[in-house]
Amino acid sequence: MTKSISANAFPAHEHDHTVCIADALDSAEQHCVAHQLRFTPLRRQVLEIVWSRHAPIGAYEILDELRNESRAAAPPTVYRALEFLVDHGFVHKIESLNAFVGCDRPDSEHVGQFLICGSCHQVGELDDPEIAKLIAKKAKTVGFDVSHQTIEVRGVCSNCAGENHA
Amino acid sequence: MTKSISANAFPAHEHDHTVCIADALDSAEQHCVAHQLRFTPLRRQVLEIVWSRHAPIGAYEILDELRNESRAAAPPTVYRALEFLVDHGFVHKIESLNAFVGCDRPDSEHVGQFLICGSCHQVGELDDPEIAKLIAKKAKTVGFDVSHQTIEVRGVCSNCAGENHA
DNA sequence: ATCCGTAATGTAATATTATAACATAAAATG
DNA sequence: CATTTTATGTTATAATATTACATTACGGAT
Incomplete structure (x- = not known):
C-alpha cells in the first residue's frame, strides 16, 4: 500500500x-x-x-x-x-x-504537494504521483520537459473546518 | 475551444x-x-x-x-x-x-500553472482545469478545502531542448 | 468650477530574507 | 598523526519587502 x-x-x-x-x-x-x-x-x-x-x-x-x-x-x-x-x-x-x-x-523521492491551512497554519503534505504525472503529461503537450515541481495549496484543513460549529 | x-x-x-x-x-x-x-x-x-x-x-x-x-x-x-x-x-x-x-x-479566473525554463528562463503558463481539479479532489480526500493553488514547474522548454543539436 | 473625500504616489526609514568571503575547528582518511 | 575534507564560526553585505506618513491627483457632489 x-x-x-x-x-x-x-x-x-x-x-x-x-x-x-x-x-x-x-x-x-x-x-x-x-x-x-x-x-x-x-x-x-x-x-x-x-x-x-x-x-x-x-x-x-x-x-x-x-x-x-x-x-x-x-x-x-x-x-x-x-x-x-x-x-x-x-x-x-x-x-x-x-x-x-x-x-x-x-527516503521516498517524493514531490511534495503542500496543503497550507490558512487557519491553523499547519502544513499537510500530499505525495500523490497522479498529480505529478498529470502535470508532467500536460507540460509535455507543449513540449516542456519537467524536472521539478513546486506545488503549494492554500485552504482550510479538516480540523479547522470542523471547529466553527460553535 | x-x-x-x-x-x-x-x-x-x-x-x-x-x-x-x-x-x-x-x-x-x-x-x-x-x-x-x-x-x-x-x-x-x-x-x-x-x-x-x-x-x-x-x-x-x-x-x-x-x-x-x-x-x-x-x-x-x-x-x-x-x-x-x-x-x-x-x-x-x-x-x-x-x-x-x-x-x-x-479576464479568466485562472490558476496559473507556470513552466519555468532553466535554460532560457522564460516562463510559460498552463491554465489547465484538469490539473486544478485533480489537486482539489485529492486534497478533499484528506478533508482539505482548497482556495488557491501555487504551481511552479522547473524544466526545459521545447525551444531550448531543440537547440542542443549543434 | 470648486470643494471634498478617496485613491494613488512620493519619500524616508526600516524590516525581513539570504548570501559572500574568509577564518577556525572538527572529522574522516590514509 | 599528518593531511585533506567537511562543517561551523564570524563579519559584512546583498536582495527582497513593508511601515508610516506626507503629498498629489482624481472623481463625484454641489
Whole structure:
C-alpha cells in the first residue's frame, strides 16, 4: 500500500508533539546512518526546532531559537543546516512562505504537494504521483520537459473546518 | 475551444516582442476600462517593463528600469504597482523566484500553472482545469478545502531542448 | 468650477530574507 | 598523526519587502 498523505498531515490539534518530534529525529538519524551522512548536533538541533513548531518556520525564527538554546549562531549557521536538511529531504522549503517544514519521509523521492491551512497554519503534505504525472503529461503537450515541481495549496484543513460549529 | 496554454508560452526565441508587449498593454487597458480600474501611467509603465523582459523580473530590477526611464521611484512605488497588477491578473508572482511575469489573460479566473525554463528562463503558463481539479479532489480526500493553488514547474522548454543539436 | 473625500504616489526609514568571503575547528582518511 | 575534507564560526553585505506618513491627483457632489 502506498500512502498518499504523510503521517504528519494535520494531526489532531491535541496530538502529542513530543512523540512525532522524537520519531522524526530518529527517522532522520537512521537515514543518515544508512546513507553515511553526518547528522551533527547543529543539524539535529535545527531539525528539532523545525519539528517543534509543527508549522512553517522562518530561518530567522530558527536562529532565535538556537540563540535561546544558548548556541552561538548567525544566519549562515541556520541556512547551511537548512540546506543540508532540505537536500536530504528532512525538511521542505515552502516557497510561498519563505519558511520551512519538517518531512518525515526522507527516503521516498517524493514531490511534495503542500496543503497550507490558512487557519491553523499547519502544513499537510500530499505525495500523490497522479498529480505529478498529470502535470508532467500536460507540460509535455507543449513540449516542456519537467524536472521539478513546486506545488503549494492554500485552504482550510479538516480540523479547522470542523471547529466553527460553535 | 478552451486554450490550455497561454499565447505567451514560449514563443519562438526570434518572435517580435514589441507586438506582444503592445497587445498586452492594450488588453490590460481594455480590461481596466471595462472594470473601472485606473490604469495609471505608473501602472502602465511597470506592466510594460515586466512584459519587455519577457521572463521573470525582480521588483528591484523594475525599480532600476523606472529610474532609467527617469521616473522618481522607491521600492513602495514598484510594490504598489505590482500589487495592483497582480490583484487584477495582469501579472503573476513566481513565488519560487521572487519575481514577476506578465499574463495576457486578465479576464479568466485562472490558476496559473507556470513552466519555468532553466535554460532560457522564460516562463510559460498552463491554465489547465484538469490539473486544478485533480489537486482539489485529492486534497478533499484528506478533508482539505482548497482556495488557491501555487504551481511552479522547473524544466526545459521545447525551444531550448531543440537547440542542443549543434 | 470648486470643494471634498478617496485613491494613488512620493519619500524616508526600516524590516525581513539570504548570501559572500574568509577564518577556525572538527572529522574522516590514509 | 599528518593531511585533506567537511562543517561551523564570524563579519559584512546583498536582495527582497513593508511601515508610516506626507503629498498629489482624481472623481463625484454641489
